[in-house]
Amino acid sequence: MKLANQYNKVNLLVSILILLLTGIVYYLLIHFILTKKLDRDLMTEEDEIRQYVANYHDLPLLTSFIDQEVLYKVTTLPSSTERVFRNTVFYDKREKETEPGRSLVTIIQVNDTFYEVTIIKSRVESEDLVRLILLVTVCITGLLLLALWLIHRFLLNRLWQPFYGVLNQMKAFNIKQNAEITHTETKIEEFNELNRSAIMMANQVNQDYKELKNFTDNASHEMMTPLAIVNSKLDSLLQTEKLTEQHILIITDIYDAIARLTKLNQSLLLLTKIENNLLPDEQEIDIEKLFIEKSQQFSELILKAELSFHMQQVSCKVTMSKYLADILLNNLLINAIKYTPAGGDISVVLQDHGFSLMNTAVEGALDTKYFKRFEKSVHSTGTGLGLAIVFQICSLYHFDFSYSFEEKQHQFNILFKK
Numbered sequence: 001m002k003l004a005n006q007y008n009k010v011n012l013l014v015s016i017l018i019l020l021l022t023g024i025v026y027y028l029l030i031h032f033i034l035t036k037k038l039d040r041d042l043m044t045e046e047d048e049i050r051q052y053v054a055n056y057h058d059l060p061l062l063t064s065f066i067d068q069e070v071l072y073k074v075t076t077l078p079s080s081t082e083r084v085f086r087n088t089v090f091y092d093k094r095e096k097e098t099e100p101g102r103s104l105v106t107i108i109q110v111n112d113t114f115y116e117v118t119i120i121k122s123r124v125e126s127e128d129l130v131r132l133i134l135l136v137t138v139c140i141t142g143l144l145l146l147a148l149w150l151i152h153r154f155l156l157n158r159l160w161q162p163f164y165g166v167l168n169q170m171k172a173f174n175i176k177q178n179a180e181i182t183h184t185e186t187k188i189e190e191f192n193e194l195n196r197s198a199i200m201m202a203n204q205v206n207q208d209y210k211e212l213k214n215f216t217d218n219a220s221h222e223m224m225t226p227l228a229i230v231n232s233k234l235d236s237l238l239q240t241e242k243l244t245e246q247h248i249l250i251i252t253d254i255y256d257a258i259a260r261l262t263k264l265n266q267s268l269l270l271l272t273k274i275e276n277n278l279l280p281d282e283q284e285i286d287i288e289k290l291f292i293e294k295s296q297q298f299s300e301l302i303l304k305a306e307l308s309f310h311m312q313q314v315s316c317k318v319t320m321s322k323y324l325a326d327i328l329l330n331n332l333l334i335n336a337i338k339y340t341p342a343g344g345d346i347s348v349v350l351q352d353h354g355f356s357l358m359n360t361a362v363e364g365a366l367d368t369k370y371f372k373r374f375e376k377s378v379h380s381t382g383t384g385l386g387l388a389i390v391f392q393i394c395s396l397y398h399f400d401f402s403y404s405f406e407e408k409q410h411q412f413n414i415l416f417k418k
Contacts, residue, residue: 030129035102042104045121059115068119073116076114083105089214116315144277179249180199227261230258238251282319284321287355293311297310309346328414335386345409355414361409361410365410400418401413
């Protein structure tokens with residue numbers, strides 16, 4: 001969930017909760033105030049009756065009002081003569097219906113007789129007033145919530161536009177294209193600071209990338225020169241006539257070491273180019289045709305290792321670098337030839353959207369660590385970068401690369417994106 005939406009959600013929920021609580025408190029307070037006012041009116045009526053009794057030693061005549069009723073009843077001397085308020089009902093003779101009322105019950109002595117005096121007033125006007133106030137409060141609350149939602153929906157979203165602008169530029173930032181983040185001035189200091197920080201970060205990343213790329217290119221180029229010189233000197237040394245068999249063995253070991261170092265240098269340079277997408281020559285590749293070419297190229301190696309090669313031919317095409325497609329199949333086939341025992345099988349099953357390569361296993365399943373750089377078995381004589389390059393090429397083109405071990409066979413599956 002976006003920050004703005006989360007903020008709006010929390011803000012609206014808190015606003016609704018506060019307005020609901022304040023509305024309830026406001027309703028109860030108004031209801032309490034109006035009830036107290038009604039009680040004061042009842043007490044005024046009581047005081048008038050007592051004053052009349054004090055002056056005339058008799059109860060006033062019963063009179064009927066629209067919203068008031070007075071009742072007398074002879075009673076014995078009660079234990080308490082304090083007035084009592086209670087909610088009751090009031091019968092409206094004009095409307096001929098009962099409605100909410102408020103009563104005051106008190107004891108008044110007239111000469112030697114005690115009377116229970118009940119004064120009842122209608123609460124309809126008070127209740128109507130409370131309902132009106134409640135309705136006005138609800139309407140105001142609704143309008144306020146609507147205003148808050150509109151403000152959050154339009155004003156705050158527009159306020160956050162500079163942030164999303166910087167965020168979109170950071171998402172689209174591509175170091176391989178030497179991209180930059182532009183400065184957008186806003187009235188919000190925090191957004192300006194974020195924009196400046198993003199620009200500084202992008203510039204620093206571009207600079208570091210250029211320096212690293214230059215270092216990699218220069219190091220690879222400079223390393224090839226001394227290797228070529230060493231090879232040349234070894235060739236000259238082999239042409240001398242005074243070499244013993246031991247000397248020739250030592251020179252052969254040096255040749256092997258130089259060959260491995262050259263291959264390692266080329267593999268590391270290739271990985272760097274793949275990671276930085278420096279091989280953009282994409283074209284449609286016929287994988288079926290390429291596999292046929294590779295099987296012919298490696299036919300002598302397959303024959304020498306006493307292996308059998310089978311391929312289920314199906315039209316399979318993909319758009320990628322021709323150079324990387326060649327390396328992908330090379331590494332998979334060389335790996336299969338190298339680690340398949342004599343008399344074993346290598347088979348390729350093509351599909352219209354990918355392929356599977358299977359070879360007979362010498363031992364059990366491979367550890368997934370062998371798909372990382374410089375990870376190899378103790379019996380391997382390679383650089384430990386073959387499967388890592390395969391994995392890196394698949395990652396570059398978002399191919400689905402998987403490995404499984406079934407029926408004593410290694411199975412490498414590559415599915416192209418549709």
